[in-house]
Amino acid sequence: MTSKQRTGLAVAFTTVGALSLALLSPAAPAGADGVRPECPRGLECDWVPAAYQQTGDPADKETYGNYDTADRPHSNKIRFIVLHDTEEDFATTLKIFQNPLKQTSAHYVVRSGDGHVTQMVKNKDIAWQAGNWYLNSNSVGIEQEGVAVDGAKWYTPEMYRSTAALVRYLAAKYDIPLDRQHIIGHDGVPPTSAGGAAGMHWDPGTYWDWNRFMALLGKPTVPTARTSSELITVSPRFKDNKQAFRDCEKGVDLPVQGSSAVPLHTEPATDAPLFSDPGLHADGSPGTNCAADWGSKIGATQQAVVAGHAPGWTAIWWAGRKAWFETPARTRTTTPTAGYVVRPKAGRAEVPVYGVAYPEKSEYPAGFADQRVGTPLQYTIKAGQSYPGGGEAPTGFFYAPTIDASYPLDHSFFRGKEKYVTVQIGHRIAFVKAADVDIVRAH
Numbered sequence: 421m422t423s424k425q426r427t428g429l430a431v432a433f434t435t436v437g438a439l440s441l442a443l444l445s446p447a448a449p450a451g452a453d454g455v456r457p458e459c460p461r462g463l464e465c466d467w468v469p470a471a472y473q474q475t476g477d478p479a480d481k482e483t484y485g486n487y488d489t490a491d492r493p494h495s496n497k498i499r500f501i502v503l504h505d506t507e508e509d510f511a512t513t514l515k516i517f518q519n520p521l522k523q524t525s526a527h528y529v530v531r532s533g534d535g536h537v538t539q540m541v542k543n544k545d546i547a548w549q550a551g552n553w554y555l556n557s558n559s560v561g562i563e564q565e566g567v568a569v570d571g572a573k574w575y576t577p578e579m580y581r582s583t584a585a586l587v588r589y590l591a592a593k594y595d596i597p598l599d600r601q602h603i604i605g606h607d608g609v610p611p612t613s614a615g616g617a618a619g620m621h622w623d624p625g626t627y628w629d630w631n632r633f634m635a636l637l638g639k640p641t642v643p644t645a646r647t648s649s650e651l652i653t654v655s656p657r658f659k660d661n662k663q664a665f666r667d668c669e670k671g672v673d674l675p676v677q678g679s680s681a682v683p684l685h686t687e688p689a690t691d692a693p694l695f696s697d698p699g700l701h702a703d704g705s706p707g708t709n710c711a712a713d714w715g716s717k718i719g720a721t722q723q724a725v726v727a728g729h730a731p732g733w734t735a736i737w738w739a740g741r742k743a744w745f746e747t748p749a750r751t752r753t754t755t756p757t758a759g760y761v762v763r764p765k766a767g768r769a770e771v772p773v774y775g776v777a778y779p780e781k782s783e784y785p786a787g788f789a790d791q792r793v794g795t796p797l798q799y800t801i802k803a804g805q806s807y808p809g810g811g812e813a814p815t816g817f818f819y820a821p822t823i824d825a826s827y828p829l830d831h832s833f834f835r836g837k838e839k840y841v842t843v844q845i846g847h848r849i850a851f852v853k854a855a856d857v858d859i860v861r862a863h
Contacts, residue, residue, distance in 0.1 A: 457539040472520070485525075487525045492543065499814055528540070571674070598639045629720075631655060683716060684707070809844055
């Protein structure tokens with residue numbers, strides 16, 4: 421869970437061919453305040469509002485929690501869905517989101533034992549959940565009851581089914597692609613600036629079964645390209661992908677168990693150093709097998725572009741460099757995939773990468789105080805490299821500094837003209853200016 425970082429009809433689904441169609445259905449029961457949860461038919465769902473409340477001197481309208489009011493998707497698009505784990509039990513999580521001093525929230529919380537869903541922030545509003553204000557502004561956040569280092573025990577079949585039903589509903593309602601550049605974990609959210617990378621969260625973690633989840637969304641990982649495709653989807657079987665990680669906060673080794681994560685090395689050898697993400701290890705020290713070291717792993721259903729081969733190993737472009745992982749013969753560690761990749765335009769030695777898609781300064785009103793623009797992250801796309809992606813990211817900045825819109829232009833969305841596209845640059849997504857890159861079909 422993460423703070424803001426200042427910087428009704430329900431719907432069900434039926435499948436006809438490959439299309440998911442939203443059907444009107446009876447609304448879920450309203451909460452005590454008369455608000456009905458936004459949920460698909462057949463999903464046990466209730467409404468418990470998160471706090472939206474002044475927390476300090478009434479004269480200081482900036483001291484409040486736990487979300488911002490908006491008018492999405494009319495004010496700005498909902499383009500991403502972010503999956504979290506709570507690191508608390510279900511009841512405690514609800515209490516936290518009801519406490520405005522905590523300055524955190526999510527739109528939904530899913531209970532482990534039975535998959536029950538509680539909505540706490542309306543989807544039109546902006547929950548303080550992702551640790552990146554741009555992502556907050558353009559996403560819906562779903563918290564799942566669980567503790568990431570406890571393995572898969574919190575992630576029950578009931579939870580997978582409920583979260584999948586909710587994601588399908590939201591994706592249909594807001595036209596969100598069901599792919600891993602748009603359905604992301606908290607561990608896939610980029611920082612807003614280079615300095616924030618090391619503090620980004622890593623939930624739902626290495627024990628969330630992404631293969632299972634994407635299959636429940638109707639998007640299982642299956643071959644869609646020839647065997648030699650440069651674009652691959654990482655796809656180890658969860659139960660067979662036994663990995664040894666460490667809880668470095670507690671200083672204990674975690675049990676060897678099934679995982680979605682595949683370790684990345686600097687060379688094609690098990691004794692080679694683990695990949696060191698420059699955002700997490702700014703000093704250049706090697707990556708670690710800590711469960712929280714998101715940079716030294718690629719997760720199941722994430723895509724990458726092949727950068728080389730060695731016997732039993734595959735190299736991919738990852739955070740600006742080559743990373744290697746084991747691909748033994750007669751295993752399904754990778755799946756050839758059709759799709760689009762992003763590469764620098766001819767003549768460009770490298771392309772800057774951003775954690776936000778904000779407007780240019782010239783696109784804000786003259787004299788406006790918060791002319792927020794993106795600054796490059798520590799990653800670049802170099803000539804000769806390619807990364808999965810190419811989907812357009814909404815360009816804009818939602819300005820909401822106070823609880824009651826008391827500032828000029830408060831609770832306004834400033835739309836930018838510069839086009840950005842999403843890329844899977846490493847373990848996290850990021851954004852590049854469309855003018856800097858070519859988007860081509862993988863070969």
